[in-house]
Amino acid sequence: MIRIGVIGCGHWGPNHIRIFSQLPNAETAMCSDLSDERLSTMKRLYPNIKTTKDYKEIFSSNDIDAVCIASPTNTHFTIAKEALESYKHVLCEKPLTLKPEECLILKDLALKNKRVLMVGHIFLFNPGIIWMKKYIESGELGNIYSAYAIRTNLGPFRYDVNAMWDLAPHDISIFNYLFSSYPTNVSARGQRCLGNSLEDVAFATLEYPKNLLANIHVSWLDPKKVRQITIVGDKKMVVWDDLDNVGPIKVYDKYVEKTSTFYETYGEFQLLSREGSITIPKIGLGEPLKAQAQYFVNCIEKEEPPVLADAQKGYEVVKTLCAIQQSIQANGTCVRL
Numbered sequence: 001m002i003r004i005g006v007i008g009c010g011h012w013g014p015n016h017i018r019i020f021s022q023l024p025n026a027e028t029a030m031c032s033d034l035s036d037e038r039l040s041t042m043k044r045l046y047p048n049i050k051t052t053k054d055y056k057e058i059f060s061s062n063d064i065d066a067v068c069i070a071s072p073t074n075t076h077f078t079i080a081k082e083a084l085e086s087y088k089h090v091l092c093e094k095p096l097t098l099k100p101e102e103c104l105i106l107k108d109l110a111l112k113n114k115r116v117l118m119v120g121h122i123f124l125f126n127p128g129i130i131w132m133k134k135y136i137e138s139g140e141l142g143n144i145y146s147a148y149a150i151r152t153n154l155g156p157f158r159y160d161v162n163a164m165w166d167l168a169p170h171d172i173s174i175f176n177y178l179f180s181s182y183p184t185n186v187s188a189r190g191q192r193c194l195g196n197s198l199e200d201v202a203f204a205t206l207e208y209p210k211n212l213l214a215n216i217h218v219s220w221l222d223p224k225k226v227r228q229i230t231i232v233g234d235k236k237m238v239v240w241d242d243l244d245n246v247g248p249i250k251v252y253d254k255y256v257e258k259t260s261t262f263y264e265t266y267g268e269f270q271l272l273s274r275e276g277s278i279t280i281p282k283i284g285l286g287e288p289l290k291a292q293a294q295y296f297v298n299c300i301e302k303e304e305p306p307v308l309a310d311a312q313k314g315y316e317v318v319k320t321l322c323a324i325q326q327s328i329q330a331n332g333t334c335v336r337l
């Protein structure tokens, strides 16, 4: 039985507390928050849980094996470092840290102390995303030309990081996973509509190897909640809609055929669009947060590295976010990675 301490019981932390308690080989034994009110709510929901305002108490508890960090992003590095120094395994919410070099410090520390360090890149445990990965690998989509992600809503607003740092870690981690590679350069624009110092809306273009262009649109200031990814291949096209419970994936049998490879005049060159059926594959159900928690606990038990969402993967995401931020500050100038 792996005993977990959850740090941060705001909007997201309680989901971790609930999920770990549901696993057959884990339990949430302790939780920490700065707010008495949040802690008493947790105690009411989980009468057996120990609560503390000082997260260090979790680190000094010998009966706690691992911690899950769900506090604001700007606290992740300090808390994760102290946890690893106290020989606790760590599942840290995304983004792992605010600086790439901090990710590498944590990675080295986890390796040195033989602890599991994993990042909460939850969409790598989403059945629709896993289906798309297999579909791409099967070759059915063909070569990928382009992809775009839309992640918008009206709020919730954050005060420690901008909309790109809050929302894009999901899409960057998904693209890196689907394309089995990392961006080579980025360019991005952002806007501070609500008058504070953080961008509420941003558009980033990431170039992946083989001329694959991917765009990410994030916003806290949008009339519609959208969580969608479209991938355009030269054989087929696929759209994933996380909010569509009935059929989150639609495969479009659409492509464009060139009539002639060699042509002398424009008249001889033609592009013919081919339109076949739209297929809605059956996607298995399953709660991604539970699959993520189970994977973390299994890695601890089996003493295996969490290769799906390890510190290196977290580092690649943070490095890309820093490049996007640099580009936003330089009005969209291309930044190489």
Ligand SMILES: NC(=O)c1ccc[n+]([C@@H]2O[C@H](COP(=O)([O-])OP(=O)(O)OC[C@H]3O[C@@H](n4cnc5c(N)ncnc54)[C@H](O)[C@@H]3O)[C@@H](O)[C@H]2O)c1
Pocket (backbone or CB within 6 Å): 007, 008, 009, 010, 011, 012, 013, 032, 033, 034, 035, 038, 053, 055, 069, 070, 071, 072, 073, 075, 093, 094, 095, 120, 122, 166
């Ligand atoms: N994977 C996802 O889909 C997902 C969704 C939401 C949030 N998140 C991530 O989870 C983290 C938390 O987000 P949230 O929306 O719950 O934020 P939140 O602001 O609602 O909650 C954070 C909580 O942490 C507490 N806290 C702050 N400093 C602390 C400390 N030193 N010790 C103990 N508690 C402390 C705060 O009191 C607050 O209750 C962020 O990193 C965010 O990116 C991930």
